[in-house]
Amino acid sequence: MGPKYDPQIDFAEVYNTCKSFILNDDDxxxxxxxxxxxxxxxxxRDGHDRTSIPCYLSYVQDLPTGRERGRFLALEILPTNCRIMLVKFSSEKDVYMSSKCIIMPYTIAAGKGNELFNFLAQHIAIFVKEKKVEKDNLPMGIAFAFPLNKLALDVGILLSWPKGFGAQGAVGKxxxxxxxxxxxxxPEVSVxxxxxxxxxxxxxxxxxxxLPDTKLGLIVGTITNACYVEQSSNCEIFDEVNDTKKDIMIIxxxxxxxGENGHLDFIRNEFDKILDSESSSPGSRLYEKCVATLFTGELVRLIVLRLMKSGAIFVDQKRDYIGIQWKMEMKSLIAIxxxxxxxxxxxxxxxDKFQIRNCKEKDLAAFRFICETVMTRSAQLVGCGLASILNRMKYSKVSIAVDGGLYRLHPTYPDKLIYYTRLLTEPEYKFDIVVAEDSCGVGAAIMAGQSYVNVHNRSGSKLFEMDI
Structure with missing residues (x-):
């Protein structure tokens, strides 16, 4: 085991370059x-169009009780793949799940909008026939990873695709x-x-x-987002069009x-600005660009490259590979x-992957310090977000469902996130952060079942209690 390094003394130039990432409690x-x-x-109503946090309505106004029963279908549409699922809720909090993963061919993702949905429909048809439920008209819920403008529970207007998706015909529909x-x-399939x-x-x-006290869902990985349970009375943007005066709305x-309104300008440094200007969406999603692994890896790469050019670390090593944009991936940050x-x-x-070999131990210690500094800021910023929502909800005890590789796989991120969330949350509001073992598709199946009950059973019963 090597010596313990003091960054300020042992690699002062590295420390000074990273100093702009270090936030104090006041920040x-x-x-x-x-x-x-x-x-x-x-x-x-007045601020919705000028805020940087739009707070879209999900139109989900029921939380599961754990007593729901029945069989439902779900479709997950994620950036890299899709998954079709048959989910059966049976007794004693037991979920049976059968699923099929579908890799989205680039030709389909980059094709016209209708090609993508024809591809999905074809695979849904194959799946329900394999499961022998093609005639059952099972309720299906969709979990969708891209930005939507929700106008109702079953109406979601696609706002944009990410890079690599060319299905432009679907945008606005x-x-x-x-x-x-x-x-x-x-026609032989009924869904x-x-x-x-x-x-x-x-x-x-x-x-x-x-866990019925779950009131917040956090995604922190290659992207970041949060959904939470709000009181319907606080949602001015929700004009109730039906007679069900339900108390809550998932936002x-x-x-x-x-950050698009300037709230992060006082902490954004030159590396943040370089990354933003060279991204596919300059000026937008600035919080995500400080938090998500797609961007934190790039920030680390930019810092290392700058310090190599100035001769502070990895002297006389090749810069060809470290010079390639987006080359520093999440798995590297986790490994370090x-x-x-x-x-x-x-x-x-x-x-070694960057062809920088036989490094001095002090240089590797400096490299690790760079990663720790950038990832600590990420955890601090997510802690700010969670605390703002926990303080707003005012529940005495909440479980936070988290998904995403950063929380699941990074060795120090969970502890840092818990520490900073606790620091920034009023002490009377307790919370646990729990990794969601079941995927978002299970949640979509639950939503489908609740919606089915709401449509077919106006008696007020919250139970699916139907083995359809």
Whole structure:
């Protein structure tokens, strides 16, 4: 085990370069309050169009009780793959799940909008026939990972695709309607699409079935988002069109955009600005660009490259590979901090991938310090977001459902996130952060079942109690 390094003394230039990532408590309280203010605007009729946290309505107004029973279908539409699921809720909090993963061919993702939905409909038809439920008209819920403007539980207008998706014909259209139209081509198959939710809402609902005090869903990985349970009376943007005066509404914050109104300008440094200007969406999703692994890896790469050019670390090493944009991936950041203190085996393995070999131990220690600094700021900022919502909800005890590789896999991130969330949350509001073992598709299945009951059973019963 090597010596313990003091960054300020042992690699002062590295420390000084990273100093702009180090936030103090006053910074964090200021950011938390800014988040709270923007969420308040997002929920208001007057502020909704000018806030950086739009707070979209999910139109999900029921939380599972754990007593729900029945069989339901779910479709997850994620950036890299899709999954079709048959979910059966049986007794004693037991979920049976049978699923089929579908890799989205690039030609389909980059094709016209209707090709994508025809592809999905074809695979749904194959799946329900394999499961022998093609005639059962089972309720289906969709968990969708891309930005939507929800106009009803089963109406979601696609706002945009990420890079790599060329299905532009679908932008501005209702995703549910596109899939329903595609399924018409399979008259032998009967599927009842009940609604669409985003991944955060699905994560919240799936854990809530097991832990009824779940009131918040957090996604923190290659992207970040949060969904939470708000009082309907606080949702000025919700004009109730039906006679069900339900108390709650799950809100999809879309908090990735926080900072577009200047709230993060006082902490954004030159590396943040370089990353933003060279991204595919300059000026937007600034909070996500400080938090999510797609961007934290790039920030680390930019810092290392700058310090190599100035001769502060990895002197006389090749810069060809470290010079490639987006080359530093989440698995590298996780590996570097997985080494025990004073050990740099994995750090050297990461550098080997960049053809930077036989590194001095002090350089590897400096590299690890860079990663720790950038990832600590990420955890601090997510802590600001969670605390602003916990303080707003005012529940004495809440479970937070979390999904995403950063929380699941990073060795130090969970402890840091819990620490900073606790620091910024009023002491009377307790919370647990729990990894959602069931996927967001289970949450979509729950939503489908609840919607089915609401449509077919106005008696007020919350139980599915139907083995359809």
């Amino acid at each position: 964090l309280f200021k950011i938390r309050n800014g988040l709270d203010n923007e969420i308040g605007l997002g929920l208001s 209702d995703v549910v309607q596109l899939l329903r139209e595609a399924l018409v081509r399979y 009842n699409i009940m609604g669409i939710i985003n991944v955060g809402t699905g994560t919240l609902l799936s854990l809530c079935w097991t 999809n914050t879309d908090w990735a955009r926080f 901090e997985s080494d025990p203190p004073g050990v740099y085996v994995k750090a050297q393995e990461v550098m």
